[in-house]
Amino acid sequence: MKDSFGRDIYYLRMSVTDNCNLRCVYCMPDGGERQSGEDALTIEEIAEIVRASAVCGITKVRLTGGEPLVRSNIIEICRRVAETSGICELCLTTNGILLPRFVSDLNAAGVTRLNISLDSLDPETYKKITRTGTLDGALKGIYAALDMGFDAIKINAVLMGGVNDNEIFELLELTRKHNANVRFIEMMPIGETADWAGTRFVSVSRVLDIAPELKDVGADGVAKLYKLPDGLGTVGLISPISSHFCPTCNRIRVASDGKLKPCLHSSDEIDLRGLSGKALEDAISAAIFGKPLKHKLDAGETSGSARNMNQIGG
Numbered sequence: 001m002k003d004s005f006g007r008d009i010y011y012l013r014m015s016v017t018d019n020c021n022l023r024c025v026y027c028m029p030d031g032g033e034r035q036s037g038e039d040a041l042t043i044e045e046i047a048e049i050v051r052a053s054a055v056c057g058i059t060k061v062r063l064t065g066g067e068p069l070v071r072s073n074i075i076e077i078c079r080r081v082a083e084t085s086g087i088c089e090l091c092l093t094t095n096g097i098l099l100p101r102f103v104s105d106l107n108a109a110g111v112t113r114l115n116i117s118l119d120s121l122d123p124e125t126y127k128k129i130t131r132t133g134t135l136d137g138a139l140k141g142i143y144a145a146l147d148m149g150f151d152a153i154k155i156n157a158v159l160m161g162g163v164n165d166n167e168i169f170e171l172l173e174l175t176r177k178h179n180a181n182v183r184f185i186e187m188m189p190i191g192e193t194a195d196w197a198g199t200r201f202v203s204v205s206r207v208l209d210i211a212p213e214l215k216d217v218g219a220d221g222v223a224k225l226y227k228l229p230d231g232l233g234t235v236g237l238i239s240p241i242s243s244h245f246c247p248t249c250n251r252i253r254v255a256s257d258g259k260l261k262p263c264l265h266s267s268d269e270i271d272l273r274g275l276s277g278k279a280l281e282d283a284i285s286a287a288i289f290g291k292p293l294k295h296k297l298d299a300g301e302t303s304g305s306a307r308n309m310n311q312i313g314g
Contacts, residue, residue: 001057003291011060011251012053016046016077018256020067022095023131026158026187030131040256041273043073047080049254049272052280054086056288062091062115066256069098075105082110091115096141097133103144114145115154120164121171129163146178153180154236158187159202168210175233183223183236204237221250246294252287260284262291
């Protein structure tokens with residue numbers, strides 16, 4: 001389905017929980033905002049929202065959190081989504097810690113692609129960023145996914161000045177050894193990072209300064225793709241701030257409490273809970289058509305969203 005600006009909206013990011021086994025500094029408060037179990041959408045509600053979204057032209061679904069693997073029935077959720085008529089691609093975003101336990105079941109349930117967060121290759125820095133995680137745990141998850149043979153594994157690193165921007169070369173070197181896409185993402189002023197000092201912002205252009213040998217090989221969704229001359233994988237640069245991609249945005253988001261967000265950085269939300277059948281399809285269709293043209297972060301403003309990233313779905 002096209003929105004009012006002619007963009008083809010076919011991608012749904014569906015959060016299944018705002019709980020997480022990590023407490024990343026850019027994503028959620030130190031104490032962690034946790035939902036009670038009854039506030040999160042049930043598996044039946046998730047399945048119905050995905051079904052109705054498919055009727056409205058959604059063909060790709062990404063399950064997010066929080067950390068989706070902390071949800072007890074995540075494998076059944078994956079299976080139900082993958083079996084939905086019209087859904088051609090099912091992806092999942094994770095911090096990787098729990099992947100060794102779930103990777104085989106995820107593959108069998110129909111998940112075809114994985115995004116794995118990895119903001120540092122230094123154990124102390126990784127601990128500082130995640131507050132509760134270990135680098136060894138994350139790497140074991142990445143290797144488990146690679147061994148399982150998932151298509152186009154993406155390793156996401158949020159660039160933070162004075163935190164991990166000294167590791168850019170080491171992170172992109174992963175693509176020399178592995179058939180994976182390491183994606184560098186600009187930090188956005190949303191939730192926990194809304195009042196961070198400007199020195200924390202690092203443009204993804206820094207990656208090209210550090211590795212001028214990177215060759216432009218096209219694009220994949222919102223990421224501009226590059227490759228080392230002898231690399232197995234690719235390097236992705238995602239620039240929501242320095243060169244935003246709103247004119248080609250193809251997605252909507254549904255938070256784990258059932259609120260649909262046509263734009264990540266808008267306070268506008270549509271409550272889908274309690275709707276079903278044609279009423280739900282109409283609500284999703286109206287939200288897609290009414291999707292705003294762009295956010296305002298390029299004007300130096302902070303995000304208009306009233307939620308932290310773990311409450312939206314990263």
